[in-house]
Amino acid sequence: MFTISPSVRVRPSPYFEATVAAGVKSFTTYNHMMMPTGYGDPEAEYWRLINGVSQWDVAVERQVQLLGPDASRLAQMLAARDLEKCVTGQGRYVALCDHSGTLINDPILLKLADDRFWLSIADADIIFWARAIAAERRLNVSITEPDVSPMAVQGPMAEDVVASVFGDWVRELKYFWFRETSIKGIPVAVARSGWSKQGGFELYLMDGTRGTNLWDIVREAGRPWDIGPGNPNHCERIESGLVNVGGDTDDSTNPFEVGMARFIDLNIGDDVIGIEALRRITAAGPRRHLIGIVLEGKQPLPLPSQWSPVLRDGKRVGDMTNCVWSYRLNANIGFGLVSIETVAGDEIVVLKEGTHVAGRLRELPFC
């Protein structure tokens, strides 16, 4: 175990003091900020998400705001998904690809107005990408990182907690839709979203000075449901088949390889970045796909620090991109990014730290 050094270059979150008060023990970094990764009891934090309600500092989900007359055009150029029917108050999960069709980010796009969008991004400097495209195409749009810091409330009891704070109207919110509101003078956008499959909401705090206030409001409101602190849960997200762009993808992964085909529209305009490449990739057929791996053995393995080669019949067919002990399956599981000929049911071997671990492929999600 190593400590993480304080640094001006790696910013704390508006919820930092609240998470310290809640007993945070470990962090990772993401979008040049610190993100809590544990409060000392991984298994309890996992079951709280599965059975109750968990409160997460996900301020690292930074927003890239597109504002101005060409904001809508730019949003469509960046996202390989038809946004024509997306209305104000709606969010869409989108693939950002580069010109060769490689997936570079998978944000939620939130439409706040006809001329204002947020891209709630995974870990990468998409602001430079968006600015380069906008400037090179001479679009009239301002691209900034606004003062917006999401907190997630996740788990089967999340709706009750969020409704108790904001009112029963939140129960009517459709998935990825959101509404701007405020609580005790704190401006927030309430969205039905979050990086788990247990249901829940993300509260987009729009005033970074009020992080502790918002955290405490949710914590107090959640007491009847025994809310507690947590974070995007490595185990649950793997069980649920959620892709981590930058972790499960490499520098040549296209969206079709990681289960994002249903979020790609090939019939949109030719000025959408990567669309021609995505059409070519579709025509040629994908070479790899993401699939589940269940390893043999009934003891948790150490967390991997790198991708691990996957062999079938002694030949390398791809990589295991993550690995975690599943509390629900009582097995070590993970994703394989493997050749398309390698399918569920296949017996494989994973090379981990110089040893061979046997396993079997299966469909995603696990749970």
Next chain:
Amino acid sequence: MFTISPSVRVRPSPYFEATVAAGVKSFTTYNHMMMPTGYGDPEAEYWRLINGVSQWDVAVERQVQLLGPDASRLAQMLAARDLEKCVTGQGRYVALCDHSGTLINDPILLKLADDRFWLSIADADIIFWARAIAAERRLNVSITEPDVSPMAVQGPMAEDVVASVFGDWVRELKYFWFRETSIKGIPVAVARSGWSKQGGFELYLMDGTRGTNLWDIVREAGRPWDIGPGNPNHCERIESGLVNVGGDTDDSTNPFEVGMARFIDLNIGDDVIGIEALRRITAAGPRRHLIGIVLEGKQPLPLPSQWSPVLRDGKRVGDMTNCVWSYRLNANIGFGLVSIETVAGDEIVVLKEGTHVAGRLRELPFC
């Protein structure tokens, strides 16, 4: 003190095992990798750099490689400095700006061939920036992150150590120049460079499987000079006036504000990104500049986690962007990014954690 979580998304360095063996205690992250930040005795590590020789894992200085017929054109479009006279084997410190003249990175550009360049980057996803520009301008260039991981050897004794490994020819290398060579079959480029003002070299390891080998070769060669592990030194770099892009800069900082005017050539082609904005900024005159701050008091202050407001005559004139206890000056020092009217000798007040700390401005560097 918090621990840093293992993550596939934050890669270890090829020198990771060697630094663990050397007793690394803490890390930061940089370019999606882990970088050692301390081995348990900050003051000894500092004096080793000032008086002896220190060995650093700076594999996080990732390379963005530009390769192909248009590599040279793209390099010049990205860097606001005339590269016409840059020859193979030469490196140049360059400012990468966006179209509005904002500084987005300050890499060393290394020319490996007429059609092959590396940008040895600070902490940002410049690969997306470079790919966006290249694709939008339809340049014939391949942009990748090659298997290249620098190790730095820094301090007044560094030259003796590196010469003992590679030969006396390294003594003739001019600053930022480099040569490709190998040692015991390990391919490296040896450059006279490094993020300190104590002199030294960076060894660009070109085979990530050989990190421990290269580390051990340098460590063994350095024994007569009492080499030891270290890392880019917060204290020394502030004393020396070295700018940390991303730490000392914000989303509107231009290169003139942070002492980079001498690395900008305004007479280069109009297709250089940001050049028109940089000309306008020059004509209007800069609004801010980077300056030294010496605080009163003879006890080390806690490291800041954010910029701290700087007041002169009760009015905010800018921010203190970093702060460190200087072992040579026996004072807390740091940089101010302040209005151009605020000059050396001015008495100021810095707001830190709700308290007022008096100080005085002075020219950079401190030492």
